[in-house]
Amino acid sequence: MLAFTDDLLKAGLEGDPAAEKLLGQATHRKFTSCKKHSATPSAFHAFRGAIEPLDAPPDAKNRERLQWDVRRGMSAILNHPWIPTSGADAMTVRGFIYDVDTGKLDEVSYPGAMGSIG
Structure with missing residues (x-):
């Protein structure tokens, strides 16, 4: 995308x-x-930012942008009024970046989250 x-x-x-x-x-x-x-x-x-070719080699700037996008999504979930973030019903939210070349998932940390959806 x-x-x-x-x-x-x-x-x-x-x-x-x-x-x-x-x-x-x-x-x-x-x-x-x-x-x-x-x-x-x-x-x-x-995702936000400049459009890039699908075959563009990964670099640190694009990786940082993807992490930011995942954190933005996590924030939207964690700050939604229907999602409990404390107490017995607290939800754990985790975010990942999928590497289409290797099939690996890299977890993205989110400050204040019990874990780190992306």
């Missing part, structure tokens, strides 16, 4: 033909729209 923007993915999911074509080019696969999406624009987000 680093190869396209949130808005492009949202448009593709909603069935915009131009977005479907661009998503297919970005992923080198046929993109099939579901003609809808389940998130509101304020809640819909993937």
Whole structure:
């Protein structure tokens, strides 16, 4: 999902033909729209930052951006009013970055979390 923007993915999911074509080019696969999406624009987000080629070599800057994105997602979960973060029902939230080349998961730490969803 680093190869396209949130808005492009949202448009593709909603069935915009131009977005479907661009998503297919970005992923080198046929993109099939579901003609809808389940998130509101304020809640819909993937990763932030510049778009990069899918075959771009990993570097420290991109890794840092991915960690920031995972922490942002963890924060949204931990700060949601329906998620108990203390007491007997407290939830543990953990976040990971999946390495598509190796298949490994790297855990991302989050200050104040009982653990570290990404």
